[in-house]
Amino acid sequence: MSAASRTVPSPYQLGTVYDMYTPFYKAAVNTTSLHRGFYEGPEDRTRFAAAVDRLTRRVAEEFGVGTGDRVLDIGCGTGQTDLLIAKETGCCITGVNVGGGQITIARLLAETAGMAEQLLFEMTDGVRHPFADDSFDAVLFFESFVYMPDKEQALAEAMRCLKPGGTVMVVDSLEVTERVDEEWRAYMRESLMWYPSSLADLADSFNRAGIRTKSVVDLTENTADGYRRAHEEALANRDEVIRFFGKKMADTMLEGLGTLVSTLEGRMQYVLVTGTKACS
Numbered sequence: 001m002s003a004a005s006r007t008v009p010s011p012y013q014l015g016t017v018y019d020m021y022t023p024f025y026k027a028a029v030n031t032t033s034l035h036r037g038f039y040e041g042p043e044d045r046t047r048f049a050a051a052v053d054r055l056t057r058r059v060a061e062e063f064g065v066g067t068g069d070r071v072l073d074i075g076c077g078t079g080q081t082d083l084l085i086a087k088e089t090g091c092c093i094t095g096v097n098v099g100g101g102q103i104t105i106a107r108l109l110a111e112t113a114g115m116a117e118q119l120l121f122e123m124t125d126g127v128r129h130p131f132a133d134d135s136f137d138a139v140l141f142f143e144s145f146v147y148m149p150d151k152e153q154a155l156a157e158a159m160r161c162l163k164p165g166g167t168v169m170v171v172d173s174l175e176v177t178e179r180v181d182e183e184w185r186a187y188m189r190e191s192l193m194w195y196p197s198s199l200a201d202l203a204d205s206f207n208r209a210g211i212r213t214k215s216v217v218d219l220t221e222n223t224a225d226g227y228r229r230a231h232e233e234a235l236a237n238r239d240e241v242i243r244f245f246g247k248k249m250a251d252t253m254l255e256g257l258g259t260l261v262s263t264l265e266g267r268m269q270y271v272l273v274t275g276t277k278a279c280s
């Protein structure tokens, strides 16, 4: 077995971890959206669940899709984010994920909201998927790109299924290279399955994939505190978390969230990067 095949886990393993964390998130911070929250500033005391939806709305605004556009959301979580983007913009979304539990929740949410025609969910690897060439108007990676070890393949597959002139958007945490080292990167890979790029790496990857960068929006200031707020709320809801998971598991999960806060602190920026597939 090569070193690479030993260290890169299957994305489906990650899907299982997320399936397990989804009910924890719901009990701890009352949301099934699995991304950061958006805060106006240090005085903003918005609850995490509302801050998370605020970030989704900000992404929907920047994404620029409209009624009837076909969107592929790679790493769609539980689909809660897609529900909101589809409501805000009128687009139709196909969400893919490597976690079967999340896909089940996504289908239930879409059905319950009466949006099952507008929102489809499939369990498949977003880096090698079955969708036809030139079949989507836009592709979204919302906090999923960081989990993809092979960024070139992820973007090549996105480009394959994107129509000429279509939009690619990456919303994610990027490493601030001068504040991290190899030890930190190894920890991120091995403990969190994160493979962060820097902004310069992402710009290069876009170029090589034939994507013209249209805009870069830096939301570091608005999101940096997000996991700390989530951790504080989760600790305040510890009894509820214990009720669902038992004390040992609850404390392990709460501690994990606390470790995430300290690991990321000051080392990552948070960006919305939007690009266009050349019309050739």
Ligand SMILES: C[S@@+](CC[C@H](N)C(=O)[O-])C[C@H]1O[C@@H](n2cnc3c(N)ncnc32)[C@H](O)[C@@H]1O
Residues within 6 Å of the ligand: 011, 014, 015, 018, 032, 033, 034, 035, 074, 075, 076, 077, 078, 081, 096, 097, 098, 099, 102, 124, 125, 126, 127, 141, 142, 143, 144, 147, 148
């Ligand atoms: C941080 S969560 C974000 C979920 C969702 N985009 C949201 O904003 O709520 C990352 C998601 O990416 C999914 N994921 C990671 N790698 C993937 C891959 N190769 N293919 C499909 N989904 C993937 C995980 O299962 C998880 O649901």
